[in-house]
Amino acid sequence: MKKIIFLLLAAAGGLALAQTNTPVTQAPPHQPTEISSDSADFDLNIHRAIYRGHVSVIDPKVKMQCELLVLDLPASGGHLQNVNAETNVVIDFTDESGQTHHVTSARAVYAYSQVGSVTNETVTFTGNPKVESAESTILSEPLVWDRAANKFHFHNETMIFRQNLNGFGTSTNASPIKF
Amino acid sequence: MKSNLEKILFALGTVIFFIAVADGHGQTSPLGGLKDMHATDFTSTEYFEPPDNMKVKMRLSGAEALPLTNSMLDVKQLKVEMFGTNGNPQVVVRAPQCTYSYFDHVANSSGPLELIALDGKLHVAGEGFLWRQAAGSLIISNHVRTTIAVDIFADKKTAL
Numbered sequence: 001m002k003k004i005i006f007l008l009l010a011a012a013g014g015l016a017l018a019q020t021n022t023p024v025t026q027a028p029p030h031q032p033t034e035i036s037s038d039s040a041d042f043d044l045n046i047h048r049a050i051y052r053g054h055v056s057v058i059d060p061k062v063k064m065q066c067e068l069l070v071l072d073l074p075a076s077g078g079h080l081q082n083v084n085a086e087t088n089v090v091i092d093f094t095d096e097s098g099q100t101h102h103v104t105s106a107r108a109v110y111a112y113s114q115v116g117s118v119t120n121e122t123v124t125f126t127g128n129p130k131v132e133s134a135e136s137t138i139l140s141e142p143l144v145w146d147r148a149a150n151k152f153h154f155h156n157e158t159m160i161f162r163q164n165l166n167g168f169g170t171s172t173n174a175s176p177i178k179f
Numbered sequence: 180m181k182s183n184l185e186k187i188l189f190a191l192g193t194v195i196f197f198i199a200v201a202d203g204h205g206q207t208s209p210l211g212g213l214k215d216m217h218a219t220d221f222t223s224t225e226y227f228e229p230p231d232n233m234k235v236k237m238r239l240s241g242a243e244a245l246p247l248t249n250s251m252l253d254v255k256q257l258k259v260e261m262f263g264t265n266g267n268p269q270v271v272v273r274a275p276q277c278t279y280s281y282f283d284h285v286a287n288s289s290g291p292l293e294l295i296a297l298d299g300k301l302h303v304a305g306e307g308f309l310w311r312q313a314a315g316s317l318i319i320s321n322h323v324r325t326t327i328a329v330d331i332f333a334d335k336k337t338a339l
Binding site for chain 1: 261270294303305314315316317318319320321322323324325326327328
């Protein structure tokens, strides 16, 4: 569930990637994810939950806010297929290096599909996506996180590196986000 | 009186256990006594379409039902259970009170409601709801709070 938020919000893969790259250890107890909203619609035939108004998702590692959140769950078991977050999407998360990131966009879409042996799993941010960290701000339209490949794809990106005032690394050409 | 009771039973579906108690006024009510009938511990069961027509799809039950006007029932302790074709429970919806229309199968209330799925790992609570049984639609109007204690991004069985 941590990933739900993470994927949704997608900010930068820190959490999911951390899970992917971390050596196998005893998994800590799963902390519940809390979703709150003004109202919600549940369609039990097509297995869809729609949260509306002041939607807040709180997870131990990721926090998200938006105005509309749509979850499509598989009909009879399997992987979560589709998640949409819309309107004033705000995501805050901490990557594996402990650095915090603040992502904003108008929309975030998580999509998962598996065709044969090929798995496609992406989170696409559109609507003036912006990733802010202690070191930099990155603007990209769209911003795509390919979770299956563990890569971020920036398009026509603009990177703004901040002056190192607090001991953070100085400007470099590398992405400030630790993948 | 009996015919009115049968109407209620028919509207609710297949009744497993239904006790109707009519007070003395019910025998002479100009409305045929329907509004005076008081049902307790009733259950209505809906089955899947063939070939799974012997398997329970949904079970609606209540601790008490008091007929109102316009084909409505005031239901106490509403419980709706939805099952998969394998017989496993998928969703349970509970509400301490609601108004249920037994002709169009719609329930609503301004009071609290909770939904439980994923073997208790998904819990939804809120206040004020509209439940359309035929459409499988549940709208919670206020203060919706969802707790998910399972990783639904993992490759394992999940179902709502």
